[in-house]
Amino acid sequence: MQITVHPYDLPLANPFRIAHESRTVQPTLIVGLTEPSLGLVGYGEAPMTRYYGLDSATSTAELLALAPAFAPYKTLEPTELHALLDEHAPHLNPFLRCALDVGAHDLWGWRHAQRTGLLWDQEQSRRVPTCYTIGLGPIDEMIAKLRAFPWPVYKIKMGRGDDDVAIIRALRAHTTAPFYVDANTGWTARQTIEYSTALAELGVVFIEQPLPPADLAGAREVHQHSALPIFADESCQTEADVDRCAEYFSGINIKVVKCGGLLPARRMIARARSLGLQVMAGCMTESSVGISGIAQLLPELDFADLDGAMLLAQDPARGVTFDPATGFAQYPDRPGNGAWLVG
Structure with missing residues (x-):
């Protein structure tokens, strides 16, 4: 089995702002796992x-350094892939482990002539x-983005402070769609509890990660007194975090890249249940390769934030898309995860 690495700079359609940063380009690596004897590539x-x-x-260097360990294998089941990585690269960054895991699942689907x-x-x-995400910005800019992209449910990035409820109130004047609110650790416990009542009245479904992960006392207070469910994001990155989150949250947002792939993500879902x-699954700013992999989890979820490829000005791949009327996934008629490179 061979490993190939394709670096891309993904240009965003609009500047994307959260409480921590703003960006207009997202570098990414698309990783190919090739079974030469079968002529198959999983991405x-x-x-x-x-x-x-x-x-x-x-x-890229870390991934290509694994080539000798992969070379003896004609094929690798996803479970075998993780065993190989545990032996040869136990400290591999979970984002890189995830790329290999999703590629192995893609190949697995191709071998069985079935969608993963x-x-x-x-x-x-x-x-x-x-959902479709509206990044943090001036209220007029956020309204313009919402109106330019009609969608059945939105995630609204918050975390600026005193005017956050005003943002939701202003956006609510332009849509009846449900809102998820992501504060990206930008609030205090007192703010979260105070805001939650007004946000619930404005059609917000839940609040995601309002506090820094280290503020466990605040998280407990919010969990007890918030008018809305609170979901963990930064507080739930790996399988080891799930049990602890049950004490402080109503739900978790699983990022497949953070936990190391679809195999550990499904274990996290089962444990959370x-x-x-x-359970929610989210994404980073990713092409259709990453999104198509995560989309295989949708029937196991309560909520989803898989809009990463929709935020791009140019996508080097094609794959799973989403119906703008319903937000539901539209799976290509092809095996595996359904993604392929076009540029």
Whole structure:
């Protein structure tokens, strides 16, 4: 089996702002796993997100250094891939592990001539819409983005402080769609509890990660007194975080790149369900390669934020898309994860 790495700079359609940063371009690596004997290539993706300490040159070198370990294998099941990585690269960054995991799942689907999600035990009649994210900015700019992109449910980035409720009130005047609010650790416990009542009245469904992960006392207070459910994001990055989150949150947002792939993500979903937590899956700014992999999880979720490719001015791939009337996934008629490179 061979590893190839394709670096891209993904241009965003609009500047994307959250509480921590603003960006107009997202570097990413699209990783190919090739089975030469079968002529098959499976694709995964690792966004080179700056605030997670990733850069394209170093990450490419780490991935290509694994080539000798992969070479003896004609094929690799996803479970075998993780066993190989545990042996040869136990400290590999989870974003890179994820790219390999998603590529292995893509190949797995191709070998079985079936879409990846259909090979899992899922309730396929369950359909979950993805939201579309409105990044933080001046209110007029946020309204313009919302009006330019009609969608059945939105995630609104918050975390600026005193005018956050005013932003939701202003946006609500232009749509009846449900809102998810993501404060990106920008609020205090007192602000969260205070805002939650007004936000609930304005059609907000839940609040995502209002406090820094270290503020456990604040998280407990918010969990007890918020008028809205609170979902963990930065507080729930790996499988080891799920049990702790049950004490402080109503749900978790799983980022497949942070936990190391679809295999660990599905274990996180199962554990969250056993603890009575609701489950969301989110994305980074990714091409259709990454989004198509995460979209295989949709029937197992309560909520989804898979709009990464929709935020791009140019996508080097094609794959799963979403119906603008419903937000539901539209899967290409092809095996695996359904993504392919076009540029």
